[in-house]
Amino acid sequence: MTYLRTLTPLFLAISCLSLHSCTKPSNSTGATDQPQGKIVLTGSSTIAPLTAEIAKRYEAEHRGVRIDVQSGGSSRGIADARQGTADIGMVSRSLKDNEKDLQAFTVANDGVSVILHKDNPVRQLSDQQIVDIYTKKITNWRAVDGQDAPITVVNKAEGRSTLELFAQYFKLEPKTIQADVVIGDNEQGIKTVAGNPNAIGYVSIGSAEYGTTHGTPIKLLPVKGVEASINNVANGKFPISRPLNLVTKTAPTGLQKEFIEFARSPKVKDIVQQQYFVPPSQ
Amino acid sequence: MFNSNTSFHRRSEAALVWGLRAIALVSGAIVLLIVFFLVWEAIPVLQQVGAFRFFTDASWHPASNEFNLTPMLVGTLLVMTIAVLIATPLGILSAVFCQYYAPPRIAQFYRRLIELLAGIPSVVYGFWGLVVLVPLIGRLHPPGPSLLAGTLILSLMILPTIALVADASFTNVSPDYLKGCAALGLGRWAMIQNVVFPTARAGLITGVILETGRAIGETMAVLMVSGNVVQVPKSLFDPVRTLTANIALEMAYAVDQHRSALFVSGVVLMLIIGMLVAIAEVLNRGHLYD
Numbered sequence: 372m373t374y375l376r377t378l379t380p381l382f383l384a385i386s387c388l389s390l391h392s393c394t395k396p397s398n399s400t401g402a403t404d405q406p407q408g409k410i411v412l413t414g415s416s417t418i419a420p421l422t423a424e425i426a427k428r429y430e431a432e433h434r435g436v437r438i439d440v441q442s443g444g445s446s447r448g449i450a451d452a453r454q455g456t457a458d459i460g461m462v463s464r465s466l467k468d469n470e471k472d473l474q475a476f477t478v479a480n481d482g483v484s485v486i487l488h489k490d491n492p493v494r495q496l497s498d499q500q501i502v503d504i505y506t507k508k509i510t511n512w513r514a515v516d517g518q519d520a521p522i523t524v525v526n527k528a529e530g531r532s533t534l535e536l537f538a539q540y541f542k543l544e545p546k547t548i549q550a551d552v553v554i555g556d557n558e559q560g561i562k563t564v565a566g567n568p569n570a571i572g573y574v575s576i577g578s579a580e581y582g583t584t585h586g587t588p589i590k591l592l593p594v595k596g597v598e599a600s601i602n603n604v605a606n607g608k609f610p611i612s613r614p615l616n617l618v619t620k621t622a623p624t625g626l627q628k629e630f631i632e633f634a635r636s637p638k639v640k641d642i643v644q645q646q647y648f649v650p651p652s653q
Numbered sequence: 654m655f656n657s658n659t660s661f662h663r664r665s666e667a668a669l670v671w672g673l674r675a676i677a678l679v680s681g682a683i684v685l686l687i688v689f690f691l692v693w694e695a696i697p698v699l700q701q702v703g704a705f706r707f708f709t710d711a712s713w714h715p716a717s718n719e720f721n722l723t724p725m726l727v728g729t730l731l732v733m734t735i736a737v738l739i740a741t742p743l744g745i746l747s748a749v750f751c752q753y754y755a756p757p758r759i760a761q762f763y764r765r766l767i768e769l770l771a772g773i774p775s776v777v778y779g780f781w782g783l784v785v786l787v788p789l790i791g792r793l794h795p796p797g798p799s800l801l802a803g804t805l806i807l808s809l810m811i812l813p814t815i816a817l818v819a820d821a822s823f824t825n826v827s828p829d830y831l832k833g834c835a836a837l838g839l840g841r842w843a844m845i846q847n848v849v850f851p852t853a854r855a856g857l858i859t860g861v862i863l864e865t866g867r868a869i870g871e872t873m874a875v876l877m878v879s880g881n882v883v884q885v886p887k888s889l890f891d892p893v894r895t896l897t898a899n900i901a902l903e904m905a906y907a908v909d910q911h912r913s914a915l916f917v918s919g920v921v922l923m924l925i926i927g928m929l930v931a932i933a934e935v936l937n938r939g940h941l942y943d
Contacts, residue, residue, distance in 0.1 A: 416908055420905075443908060443909075444908065520795075521795050521796075523791075523795060523796035523797070528881070528902035528903050528906075529713075529716055529903055529911070530715075530716060530903050530906035530907050530908075530911060531906050544717075545714065545716060546712070546714050546717055546719075550882050551798075551880065551882065551892060552796060552797075552798045552880045552881065552882065553880065553881035553882050553883075553892070553894065553902070554881065554902075555876065555881075555901065555902045555905075559783075559877065562783050563783070563787075563798065566783060566784055566787055566788045566791070566797070567787075567788065567795075567796065567797055569795060569796075
């Protein structure tokens with residue numbers, strides 16, 4: 372019976388702990404919240420994961436600052452920045468003409484490259500051919516001067532920014548794309564194409580270039596004669612690319628300004644590259 | 654003194670009982686909280702779109718307001734059923750081999766191997782499937798990532814579950830029965846078929862339920878090898894998307910209605926699991942834990 376005596380407090384302690392932890396968070400939030408030390412960013416779901424990481428590093432370096440990142444699409448970024456609901460909007464494209472009242476700061480560039488297996492003899496495809504392949508009007512490599520083999524079309528899952536950019540450039544509705552394989556992240560896309568000599572896919576340029584330099588048997592197709600490379604995305608020559616912008620209503624001041632400068636600085640270059648984006652050329 | 658001691662015991666026992674109750678309450682509450690949260694997150698889209706359209710829409714394109722879950726529901730059930738059909742006989746027969754035919758040393762070694770198989774993380778299975786199995790199937794019948802690849806990987810993953818549970822439930826069959834069989838001059842297979850299987854029935858059913866549960870829930874490996882195209886597959890070589898893969902693929906980038914629709918996928922999964930548990934209860938006539 373003695374072990375009961377020792378066990379009982381233990382059980383009590385555990386149950387107290389588990390009950391205690393339920394109520395704890397509501398008490399402690401807001402303790403680090405300083406009045407002038409908080410900014411809110413809203414907008415593009417492409418940029419949100421990137422800014423969230425950058426914000427984490429910024430918060431670690433500046434105690435007492437809180438940065439709240441919410442996604443909700445580029446149009447929300449524009450609207451919130453205009454209305455002042457958010458301090459900074461996130462917009463994953465260049466500003467349109469009727470948005471020039473806002474100030475845009477590019478924190479990174481996003482480029483998408485079409486990839487094939489290294490052994491595929493096809494050297495280049497026209498935009499129209501790629502559209503036809505992705506809508507299954509062309510289903511054999513023979514039709515585009517390749518081997519006699521069926522084409523395996525690799526597409527991205529709905530909602531991914533790579534799909535959005537790819538579809539936007541080729542003027543495809545995501546609905547009309549007829550895929551054989553649907554993948555999640557870039558890495559999976561590269562593995563799928565590397566494992567299938569007859570596959571065609573598209574991934575972020577950063578991840579594709581990392582793959583080719585590390586011996587993965589894939590190749591990047593040029594678009595409109597422009598070689599797909601990080602450099603060509605950074606200097607704006609590569610057509611399937613877009614800037615990732617932070618926008619503000621007026622010239623940024625104070626914390627707003629500091630954070631934008633921090634996000635554009637070489638201090639966060641590794642975060643930008645980790646997410647397969649291309650840092651802006653300085 | 655004696656008196657006070659018993660009263661202390663009574664008190665400490667009461668505390669223990671309350672402690673146990675609290676712990677049971679917490680585990681029960683967590684399950685209910687998860688279900689509540691799933692439903693809570695799914696409600697916005699269910700209200701705006703209606704539950705009906707999740708089965709009648711043209712296809713699954715949540716960004717353009719089409720929410721048909723049926724192909725993925727069919728995909729989930731197909732992958733699960735075929736995998737269970739492959740893994741169950743293999744697992745049970747391998748346990749029979751282990752218990753009644755193999756020399757003790759080989760049986761011991763074989764058991765360790767199966768345990769090792771059970772311990773391999775699912776991403777590793779998926780990765781192996783992606784670089785070995787899928788290209789192999791691709792050569793046979795392109796494109797490669799397919800229902801077949803998904804079910805093969807999945808059967809491999811759930812095989813250890815059923816094999817180990819069957820092995821354990823065979824061990825629990827009373828040795829007296831086996832001696833009785835021997836005394837009656839029954840052959841080994843006759844004994845297994847007529848005495849061991851009926852006696853171990855509850856254990857075997859538990860094993861099947863456990864493996865089915867794992868088959869439904871498995872996400873990463875299936876996602877990596879089965880192609881994930883939203884469609885009702887027409888052959889074993891067609892790609893297929895499961896409900897779990899759907900959530901894992903799209904959750905990271907989903908907003909608003911899309912996100913809410915993914916929670917509906919989660920609710921549907923919970924319903925399938927609920928039905929599975931109910932079926933198990935009926936099969937065992939409620940005596941699963943007796």
